[in-house]
Amino acid sequence: MARIEVKSEITGTVWQVKASPGDKVEAGDTLVVIESMKMEIPVITEDAGVVKEILVKEKDPVAEGQVVAVLEE
């Protein structure tokens, strides 16, 4: 089982958590939405898999490059 880390590409605050552990996701799905520069910016997975962990909750600050979710292939 490959472990896939999904990172935020931008610094901001967690606006919404869209996925939960156990969810099956496809490439292109939004896992978390970050608010930054007054925009709602989706954190999208490039790989399909099953959500193992969501590492942030709403209103959490997020840094560029921070892992926000972990998937298992």
Next chain:
Amino acid sequence: MTWRAEIDEIHRRRALAEACGGPDAVAKHHAAGKLTVRERIDKLLDAGTFREVGKLAGRASYDKSGHLTAFEPAPYVMGLGKVDGRAVAVGGEDYTIRAGTGFGSDRRKGGQGGFIEDLAYEYRIPLVNLIDGTGGTVNTAKRKGYTTVPGYGLDGCERSTELLGIVPVVSAVMGTTAGGPSMRAILAHWSIMVKGTAQIFAAGPPVVERAFGDKLTKDALGGTKVAVDTAGTIDNVADDELDCLAQIRRFLSYMPANVWELTPRVATGDPAGRCEDALADIVPRGARQAYNMKKLAELVVDRDSLFEIQPTYGRAVITALARLDGYVVGIVANNPMFGGIVDYKAARKQGHFVELCDMFNVPLVFFVDVPGLMVGAQSEADAILREGVRARYIGFQVSVPVFTVIVRKCYGVAGGGTIDRSGLNFKIAWPSGNWGSLPVEGGVKAAYRREIESAENPQEREREIEAELKSLASPFRTAEAFAIEDLIDPRETRPYLAQFVEALQPRLKTQLGPKYKTGVRP
């Protein structure tokens, strides 16, 4: 009598040159994750096309009877080759021989001012620099017996500078470079460096430690994270050396041989009439919601043809070479995934890319979704106005046709910079498009302050004015007034653009040659 003995000697010496710095030096080089310069050139070029020049150059030792006893090849390998069947001049330092430093010939083989630069210049063919040299050494003074002014003799970069107006120049940083070789890397239309094994700086860690007392690793000072992602000193990152060489081939595939030729059209097998249904829904209705602009651009251009320049720097804007019906185009697209607001890095990146496209007669397509220039104390301190206005100034000076596709927002100084005011001024919009000097939300309070403050219910009055202005902001009204040249079904974007890009090709032929621009850039 024949010349077979001498001919054999030529072949023997060529074989000696093939050995680079010897098996130990080559093994050490390989162990560091690097290819030799000969392997690099071999993998860059079409198979069997490398015609090396100056292979016999080096330092030879002879015994008393004139027999060669030792030979150290010149630490620079160069010559003519082909990429996709087209001639290129290529050269690179051989790091396995005295770390790729100069070897003191009267004429340099490569680096700034070398034969390979002259070849590219005189034959008007692209130049590829595979840079892996450490540059000047204080030992030179010992050898000469005197010190020299920078740029003295063979080391000037006049030719490197001239080349930038004539032929495509690519630099690949494939080792640790400082000083002169670093400068050579920057004097290019496009540059790339290899993650982990390449670093570039003005001066390396020992000099920095002496100056400031900072102890830094090579990577912390000039690795890809600094030089590419943060500073934009180098444009693109390669995962390894093979990826680096493949990306160079890819970049060159979009380039003409020189400014007197058009970019090559390649049959991509992707029908110009392809309409992607996904484009109808790709832009969210909520103005705050980001979407994947790169994917949007990819759906419009020929399949798999989008090649991003500076993908990790100034990410609020995407700059990419691509093909439309096989014709090369330059894409500039605001990226809402990074806020879409033009900061000083995005402005710098846009200006540079637009100039690159203009130089090689690549028409431009802007996919616009820009709320404006970045505001705030930090942005002002970063010279956002100078950088933003410079990008716009460069845009006004281009001679290539520019298409503006307003996908969503087009506001302010940054929005104006996406429009071909000095050309056809051809703007097509999607139904999601909206525009103005500034977004209604921020502007109402400022413009209608007295009216709002004197109202019985100021908040309600503000909302009313906002609603009234927003109703005027429908793109249909602007299209009715022909204040936008067309409002289109987003799915038609590809065929629409493709037809115009094809039609403008004869015009591009009328503007071939070097482009001299007047004025002082802000």
